[in-house]
Amino acid sequence: MASNGCPVDPLLRTITGRWTTHILWLLYTEGELRFGELMGLMPDISAKVLTDRLRMLERNGIVLRTQKQTIPPQVSYELTKQGQDLHVVVRALNTVAVEWQALGWEPDKGFPALEAAE
């Protein structure tokens, strides 16, 4: 899968994957969260995918992983300083989602046709 030449593309590939933005949203709104808490907040994600995403975000300097050497282990995740830069993106997405929901937008259907508009 080659780059598409757009300078924003690497960022997009990093933060917009399935579940990824949701994880960022949770870490942004809830702050530090443990692995199990993230699993609980996203009931349909599998441990495999959550691990993949967290490792990827860690590699990219967006999320910080902290492990306490206890038994059983306690691992928590939080946004790094740079990761918090993403709040503008996440909030913009949220704003539009809320706006469009109010307008009755539905995926693959668009906006309801108003007789006297569009």
Added chain:
Amino acid sequence: MASNGCPVDPLLRTITGRWTTHILWLLYTEGELRFGELMGLMPDISAKVLTDRLRMLERNGIVLRTQKQTIPPQVSYELTKQGQDLHVVVRALNTVAVEWQALGWEPDKGFPALEAAE
């Protein structure tokens, strides 16, 4: 692929796919563009994928397709009124991408380790 339960998820699936955000960026910065112009601005996209994306964005009320009945045909695409709501998202992405580039961020590598930081 089931929904992940997040209210922002449908919007994410719609506007963050491969090429999709790039198309939105181009329509946002350049205004109305013809099919062939879009192809020219994204040299690596195929006609198939571009058509898929444009149809999808049209279905979702984000892009408006206008066809002139000439031979050969002239088809152009522009953002709808609601599609223009996405400018906050697109600009936020651009802002972060530029910022992170300045900081030396690289995909899968993160930010360069500064001796006296992090």
Added chain:
DNA sequence: GTAACTGGTTACAAAAAGGTAATTACTTAC
């Protein structure tokens, strides 16, 4: 001694997405 707890990993199968290349339609210019 065995189950529970947390945070994973691994192998495998299924599904979705993406890319390639050939083909179409219609008319005008050569």
Added chain:
DNA sequence: GTAAGTAATTACCTTTTTGTAACCAGTTAC
């Protein structure tokens, strides 16, 4: 009559992503 031009469509194959299910480690509580 044949090529050019625009905007696609179609069939097919490959790659990527996603999900499922089983398994592991180390210690404590029962």
